[in-house]
Amino acid sequence: MKKRVLFVCLGNICRSPSAEAVFNGLVKKNGLESDIECDSAGTAGYHEGEPADQRMQSHAIRRGYRLTSVARKFDPEVDFDSFDFIVGMDDDNVNDLQDLASNVGDLNKIFKMTDFCSQGGHYSVPDPYYGGSEGFELVLDILEDACEGLLNEVRGA
Template sequence: MKPESQSQIKVLFVCMGNICRSPTADAVFRHTVKKANLEHAFSVDSAGTHAYHVGNPPDRRAQGAAMRRGYQMNDLRARKVHPDDFAKFDYILAMDHENLSILQQRCPDRFSHKLELMMHYSKGVYSNHEVPDPYFGGDQGFETVLDMIEEASLGLLEHVCNYKAHG
């Protein structure tokens, strides 16, 4: 993650261990923002609700699936959500209801409006679904996760741009 400025929109993607879904969302959204020439306007990060894999790179299967689509995530390392994240980030997007619930329990009330499901921003076939954890499944699960996150990333960028323009 690059140094951030006060005017940047700060987005945090969250799953359980921060090695499959949330680093995938981090990489895809960074790529989506870069394609739109809006890198300067965003600060993007990912974290997990649990400390299972702190310091580890994303799952090799997640990295492989991402690389096949042109996304880089080899620079990412797993970390656990920190209490300061609730104040720091503008959007804290969970991959599923279980992790959203954990975030809601830990989040100070004054920041609870920042918490949502990632797929809330999907406008297509995956609208308002949960992003399934592909960790214990086969390679196709990682492809499905990418499909879902690509769709939601476009919707998130559109939402933020419309909000900034009209907000």
């Protein structure tokens, strides 16, 4: 059975679509497309129906990632049942997801992205929306590290 991973940030236009693209790149590189699929969502619906932030897209493209997702709001009625791993980008996202969980099974699916990092020093994936280009690069650096660890976790589950 296919493993399903959902990446979650606040608005679903910077961090979570980037995590989706980086993770999909790893899945493809490892020939696991038939075993693993992923999506992204936001805890807030501010940008529903919009593509990823243009600045985030530009930085991702330079690293070979295409952000193709369209922003949507996390739907607890559907997403907890549809996904095996629900990965928040920071403590606020994780806390919001935990508040939406209706049982222990839901809670056990929630993780924080940086928990999968092999290189220390980052306790969250910071929101780059109001910052400069270095923030978008930092997001991609953290995601590239964390997605490797997450892929190992998903493969072992």
